[in-house]
Amino acid sequence: MNNTLGLGILAAYFAALLVIGGYGAKVTRKTREDYFLAGRGLGSIAVFAALFASNITAFTIIGHAGFAYQAGYGAYGYVIGWSIFITPFTYYLVGYRAWLLGKRYGYATQPQVFGGILHSKSVAALFLVLLLYYTLPYLVVSIIGGSLAFSTISGGVVSYKIAALVLIGVSLLYTVPGGMRGTVWTDIFQGFLFSVVALLLIFAVGSALGGFSAITARIVQENPALLQRAAAPQLAPINWFSFAFINSIAVVVFPQMFIRIMAARSSVNLKRVTLFYPLALAFIFGISTLLGVWGSVAVPGLVGKEADNIVPLLISRYLSPVWMALGLVVILAIVKSSIDSQLLSVAHLVTDDFFSRYFRITSERAVLWGRVILVLFSAAAYYIALIRPAAILSIAAFAFSGFSIMLPVMIGTLYWPRANKYGVCAALVFPAVMLHLWYLNVLPAWTTFGLMPVVPAFGLAVVTLIVVSCLTPAPPASQREKTFGFFDTVFKRVRKPVS
Amino acid sequence: MKRLSSKTRSILVAVLVLGMFLLHNSFWLWKWDNRLPILFGFMPFSFAYYAAYALLATAVLALIVALVWPDPPEQAIILINAEEGKEQ
Numbered sequence: 001m002n003n004t005l006g007l008g009i010l011a012a013y014f015a016a017l018l019v020i021g022g023y024g025a026k027v028t029r030k031t032r033e034d035y036f037l038a039g040r041g042l043g044s045i046a047v048f049a050a051l052f053a054s055n056i057t058a059f060t061i062i063g064h065a066g067f068a069y070q071a072g073y074g075a076y077g078y079v080i081g082w083s084i085f086i087t088p089f090t091y092y093l094v095g096y097r098a099w100l101l102g103k104r105y106g107y108a109t110q111p112q113v114f115g116g117i118l119h120s121k122s123v124a125a126l127f128l129v130l131l132l133y134y135t136l137p138y139l140v141v142s143i144i145g146g147s148l149a150f151s152t153i154s155g156g157v158v159s160y161k162i163a164a165l166v167l168i169g170v171s172l173l174y175t176v177p178g179g180m181r182g183t184v185w186t187d188i189f190q191g192f193l194f195s196v197v198a199l200l201l202i203f204a205v206g207s208a209l210g211g212f213s214a215i216t217a218r219i220v221q222e223n224p225a226l227l228q229r230a231a232a233p234q235l236a237p238i239n240w241f242s243f244a245f246i247n248s249i250a251v252v253v254f255p256q257m258f259i260r261i262m263a264a265r266s267s268v269n270l271k272r273v274t275l276f277y278p279l280a281l282a283f284i285f286g287i288s289t290l291l292g293v294w295g296s297v298a299v300p301g302l303v304g305k306e307a308d309n310i311v312p313l314l315i316s317r318y319l320s321p322v323w324m325a326l327g328l329v330v331i332l333a334i335v336k337s338s339i340d341s342q343l344l345s346v347a348h349l350v351t352d353d354f355f356s357r358y359f360r361i362t363s364e365r366a367v368l369w370g371r372v373i374l375v376l377f378s379a380a381a382y383y384i385a386l387i388r389p390a391a392i393l394s395i396a397a398f399a400f401s402g403f404s405i406m407l408p409v410m411i412g413t414l415y416w417p418r419a420n421k422y423g424v425c426a427a428l429v430f431p432a433v434m435l436h437l438w439y440l441n442v443l444p445a446w447t448t449f450g451l452m453p454v455v456p457a458f459g460l461a462v463v464t465l466i467v468v469s470c471l472t473p474a475p476p477a478s479q480r481e482k483t484f485g486f487f488d489t490v491f492k493r494v495r496k497p498v499s
Numbered sequence: 500m501k502r503l504s505s506k507t508r509s510i511l512v513a514v515l516v517l518g519m520f521l522l523h524n525s526f527w528l529w530k531w532d533n534r535l536p537i538l539f540g541f542m543p544f545s546f547a548y549y550a551a552y553a554l555l556a557t558a559v560l561a562l563i564v565a566l567v568w569p570d571p572p573e574q575a576i577i578l579i580n581a582e583e584g585k586e587q
Contacts, residue, residue, distance in 0.1 A: 073546040074532075081549050082523045085556040089516065092560075092568055103576050206541075213540030220537070227543045228532040237526045244523065271564050275557060282553035289546065489579060491569055 006325030013193070013329050014170060017186050017336075021174020024182035032356075032366040035179035036348045037108055037263040044272040046184050050260045051273060052280055053187035053337035055087070055251055056194070058145040061288050061334060066308035068292025071234045072226030075292065078235050080285040083248035088277035090252040090407070095261040095270060097414045097487065102262045104486055110258055111353040114413050117483045118475065120421035121357075126428045127406075128353045131255050132346065134403055136381070137396035139342045143167060143385040146335030153312045153328045164385050167332070168378050171340040176371050180263060183340045190333035195284065197330045201315075201323070202287045205294065208318035215294050222297050242452035250403035253410065256338075256345035343381070347374040398439045401454035405431045408461040416469075417480045423469030431461040508566045515559050522552065 028034055042050065068075035098113050107113045110131060115124025143164055150163035158166070174182040209215040225231040229240075251257055264270050288311070295302075295310035299317060302310065315327045351370040355361060361369060384392055409427045412419045437443045438453035448456050503511070531544050538547040 073543050076546055077523070077549045077552075081552060082520070084549065084553050085519045085523070085559065086516075088556075088560055089563070092563065096568060100576065104580070216537060216541045216543075224533060227545060229529045229545050230532065237524075240526075241524055244520070267568070271568060274560055274564065278553045278556040278560065282550060286546070286550065290541070486579070490576060 005322050009322070009325040009329060013332065016189060017170060018173060020185050020189055021178050021182040024174065024179075024185045025177030028177070028179055028181050030364050030367050032352070032363040032370075033106075033108075034181075035367045035370060036344070036352065037259070038180040038184060040103070040263055041265050042184060042260070042263045042269065043265055044269040046188060047260065047264045047269050048273045048276050048280075049188040049191040050184045050263075050341070051091075051257055052277070053191035053194075053334075054254075054256050054260065054341040055281075055338075056191075056284055056334050057142055057338045058149055058331065058335045060284060061198070061291075061311055061331060062145060062149050062308050064285060065288040065292035065295065065311050066305075067234070068289045069296045069302060069307040069310045071232040072223075072228070072296075073289065073293055074229035074232055074235045076285060076289040077229070078240055078243060079247070080281055082244040083251070084278045084281050086244075086248045087251045087281070088274040090249060091261060091270060091274050091277070094252050094407070094410050094414060095258075096267060098258070098410075099261055099264060099267065099270060100487070100490060101483065108259060108262050109349055109353055110253075110255060110410070111349070114410065114424065117413050117479075118419075118421045118424060119479050120424075123421050123424050123428075124353060124357075126425060128349060130402070130406065130428060130432065131349060133395070134399040135255055135342060135346055136377075137392045138399040139339065139346065140381055140384045140392055141396040141399075142335065142338050142342065143381055144388060146331065146339065147385065149312070149331045149335070150328065152309060153315075153324060153331060155316075155324075161386060164382055167336060167339060168382050171336050171343065172375065172378055175340045175344055176374055179367070179370070180260075180344065183337075183344055184260075184263075186340070187337045190337040194330045194333040194337075195280075197326050197333075198284060198287045201327065201330070202290060204319055204323060205291060205314050209294060209298055215297070218297050219293065226293055226296060238450050239452070242455050245404055245454045245458050246400045246452065249407050250400045253403040253406050254345075255349055256341035259345050259348060260341070343374055343378055346377050347371075350377075394440075398435060398453070401435055401439075401452070401457065402432060404454055405435060405457045405461045408458065408465055412462075412465045412469075414483075417484045418469055418474055419465060420469045420472055420475045422472040423465045423467075426468040427461045427465035430464050431457040434460055503566075505567075512563050512567050515563060519556065519559060522555070 029039075033039055038046075064075065064079055067079065071078070098107070101107050101113055101116070105116060107116055111124035111127040114127055115121060146167050147160050147164040150167065151158055151160045154163075174186055178185070206212045206215065210218075219226055229235050252261070261270065264273075291311050291314060292307075295307075295314050299310060299313050302313075312324075312327065315323050347370045350373050351366050355369050356366055406428065409424050412427070413424060434443075435453055435457045438448060438457070525548075528548070529545075533543075535544040537543050542550065
């Protein structure tokens with residue numbers, strides 16, 4: 001990567017981010033709603049890019065390609081198959097009703113929406129604690145993964161410490177002044193950039209390997225097991241079924257995703273995002289699947305975690321050095337677009353749902369607090385990413401599952417008027433405790449019936465919500481009217497438009 | 500479709516979601532992974548299946564949007580907010 005053109009590409013990428021982020025900062029007003037939610041004015045392209053770019057992490061290009069290297073073409077359906085449909089469906093199922101309540105009552109985060117529906121500070125506090133508990137380790141792991149990839153693909157020129165500093169530092173340069181607008185506008189740029197470069201990359205690698213058909217024919221000849229899902233032990237049907245409960249349904253629960261839905265200008269924007277999403281997910285994961293499987297014959301012999309380096313290895317062995325710079329830009333764009341949204345959502349949650357709730361602060365002061373918290377959390381995340389404590393990494397291993405088991409509570413609260421604060425608190429705490437007992441091997445493995453722990457924990461969340469809500473007093477009529485009466489009124493008006 | 504009750508629409512959506520889940524967990528089709536020809540020379544069945552699944556998902560989501568996602572309610576919200584303002 002020691003060539004002028006490569007360095008020029010990197011410099012142009014960083015300069016573009018700073019210019020776009022700077023402009024975002026220029027038009028952002030110093031109000032809570034404008035800084036954290038871009039004034040609830042995001043159009044279709046902005047919401048789509050914001051959600052998609054946040055959803056795609058280093059795992060897509062690094063981890064997933066490594067998995068496809070080992071498991072074959074079946075990795076595509078295993079990792080992203082169910083997400084292709086259910087992730088955008090949850091944008092309707094949860095996002096639409098939550099967005100309506102946000103427009104009506106000014107809610108912006110999950111603690112506000114679900115604490116507001118149930119008139120419960122306990123529910124709001126539980127949501128806040130659980131979301132931070134799962135998001136922070138996930139954020140640190142994103143930084144670790146991105147920094148390792150950055151350092152590897154630079155051929156060691158950039159050390160891990162410097163890579164982490166660059167990732168966080170550049171993100172802060174446009175996130176702190178620009179808030180949501182800064183991250184969303186850069187996400188539009190970064191999402192477009194990584195999609196286009198990834199598309200060019202698959203054609204360049206395919207061409208270097210003799211063409212799409214030639215490399216596929218070689219796979220059929222040399223390693224036909226890669227075509228068969230039944231031949232891959234990782235894709236055993238019980239794992240395949242269980243995995244559907246992990247990454248796909250967790251997405252709408254991520255605070256950075258939920259908050260961005262709340263920032264949509266209209267429900268038409270959300271509808272469009274829902275319709276664009278399946279093909280976008282299939283596209284980007286399709287590319288990383290092909291790169292991984294092709295790599296298994298082009299660069300054979302990688303074992304375990306070594307396989308995660310397959311994309312950098314394909315680029316370094318088969319393409320010119322300029323592609324290393326372009327590959328690095330793809331990795332940076334993917335990683336940074338996730339990190340900045342996670343950092344902003346954490347700052348938003350702590351400012352709005354902790355400081356604003358317990359200390360009366362003005363809208364302008366909330367923005368100041370948000371910026372300070374953003375910097376403090378970034379510094380803490382950087383430090384943790386350097387020391388990589390085992391406890392944090394072990395929580396991150398089941399953070400996705402932790403998010404997933406909060407979904408029944410979110411759906412139940414938005415659709416079932418009988419759901420009450422007791423049922424919701426129990427359904428948030430009990431399955432989370434069980435999930436920890438399973439993942440930390442306190443409970444024997446047979447208690448999950450061979451499934452991944454997330455499946456029984458998800459079932460427990462559903463049962464607990466229903467049973468505890470039915471055994472305890474129903475929510476007062478006035479409380480139900482506030483949410484469900486509002487839904488009825490809106491939906492009736494939609495069916496019979498008022499002239 | 501306009502004649503369908505909201506209950507029927509909700510049931511239809513549940514059936515569509517269940518159908519998509521079954522199509523994702525279509526283990527009975529796995530035996531075709533190495534028997535069917537490779538599409539366009541580079542897409543084996545296990546890969547092409549999910550390319551087609553993505554197209555189907557888009558169509559099913561479009562149907563769900565038409566069935567249960569009412570058209571822009573923001574106007575209704577503005578009206579409700581305005582009416583409440585008048586009452587106060």
